[in-house]
Amino acid sequence: MTKKQIRTGIKGNAMFSSMKTMAYSQLERLSGSRQALVGAALTRIVLGAIGLYYYLRDYFHRSFLWGPEGVWPWQNFTGPDNDAFSLYSLSKSETWFQLVFHAGAVIALLFMLGWKTRAMTVLHYIFLWSLQHRNPVLLDGGDNATAIALVFFIFVDSGSRFSLDARLSRRKQVRPDAGSMRYRIGSLLHHAGLLAVILQVCTIYLVSGMYKVQGERWQNGTALYYILRVGEFGWPGVNHLIYEHATLVVAMTYATVFFQLAFSFLLLKRSLRPFAVTCGILLHLGIAVCMSGLITFSSTMIALELLIMGDEHYLRLADKMRKLVGKRDGLEPAAGAV
Template sequence: MTEEVRLGNGGKAFAGMKATAYSLVDRFSGRRNALVGAALTRIILGAIGLYYYLRDYFHRSFLWGPEGVWPWQNFTGPDDDTFSIYALSKSETWFQLAFHMGAVVALLFMLGWKTRAMTVLHYIFLWSLQQRNPMLLDGGDNATVIVLVFFVFVDSGARFSLDARLRRRKKAQPDAESMRYRIGSLLHHAGLLGAILQVCTIYLVSGMYKVQGERWQNGTALYYILRVGEFGWPGVNHLVYEHATLVVAMSYATVFFQLAFVFLLLKRSLRPFAVTCGVLLHLGIAVYMSGLLTFSLTMIALELLIMGDEHYHRIADRAQRLFNGRGSLRPAADSG
């Protein structure tokens, strides 16, 4: 009798787990979340990619060309086994063609035209450019190319894109019950999870390294960072590093935030707070360490992916009430 009861309880537990699993699959396959955040992330990452091309446009041959500052033999040597479309030919014509194609792809990715295909192409062209001259990398590029792999599966063109505008004109409605839509939704959420885990990994690893450093432990790390002339703005950084108490407080706050970031995300109501702190942190880095501008903007873009659509809708509604404006982040119809 006891054995039957045990098996019966075990069967009920298994049935409960099975029902929960089916419920989760139905929940994440029937609707796509974080579409607003994915769109904002796409726009910023595309703008940063375009910035890479336009920033040194008139010096492109010197920086990335076949006869550029980074020797061709270093780029194509036996020790360099990374793929780059620039390695296919040493022709200046091929370089110019690939470079300008990469800039166009970055623009189309930012605008959201044929978004999924442009995501793949943007990854290929941006990776290729970065491998041509690794001396120009700053950390943000590494995070970008990793996240772009996940973004291939994310429906980042569902909002604020040419694709979404075209669907609205055609009044095209996705069939939320179709197997194609459901599989796409599961891949969308898997891509989101991968990108968010990458952000969490960056913060956690950075925080763990900092907490082991003597200057972070005694609160003086930011003082030395702000005194680095390569990154700082003359006449600006001294406004912070001349105040000892502020430097110590900001040093400790940086470490505590990076270590706590992952745990803040576990509670849905705390996610806007975590994202706000992350954005402020990287805005500070962008201002006081101007050499890391693209890294800061990349991290801000990735953090915007974390908040759900309801958070953005709430912000938009409050902004409407505050400024008595028109328009909304809410779509007229769910474009999937």
């Protein structure tokens, strides 16, 4: 073996050793502590509020919209073409419908408040999925994002902040054993769930942006003009303030496409994440205001974007807010965070 081959081998071993050390370091960091707990809690609260909104929005018309004799025929709901599971399909009884419907509303509230958070996440997913598939005509796109996110949220520790679980843990002075195997496995699953939700958001933006760049009206900058003129979603007296200004419409059209395509790449740099999340929230607030029929979709996307920023971002934001209002209301970790 020549000296050159020996040197090459030594360099290769050193590189492999360095990569191995880095991998163990990352594994130790991800298993030894849990990140984005504030964002996870905020996402849980907003998703729970959206779920509760589904139940309360048309509460007095619930039997007409989702009941056994509702507007969506029972044979369509239980027919061979509909293979999606739903608790409402287990019985055509009005009593069963009322029981499942009200149980789902209570579970959505408990999920939002963070009581037995992990169990409520599973139950909220099952009950909300069942309601959505009882009448698919009422869906607006936010339901798909919610259903996917709730599956991943089962693994996320979303109850260690701003929850009844965290409050109870503080009272009992329960602290997690960060060195235990249970905690470390839970932390890895927590971060895997966070990553899955973030990738879902990135996929939504990237696919949406790719479809837009293929459209002629998005290419010539007139797409938002036609969207804002749709009577079913528009807000009378507001939308015309935008679509009557051609330069503004063109700028907003191109800005929407550029942002959606760039969103995933902005997240690669940690310092740009607050900027990306802020732009995303403003985008969906604009959709919620100018396209009032897509409120739940916009709210769902805002909820999922709150998960992206780390705890340090929220702490800095809280410090700035305290300086502005002169109040102390910390986002300190809960004593019983697990």
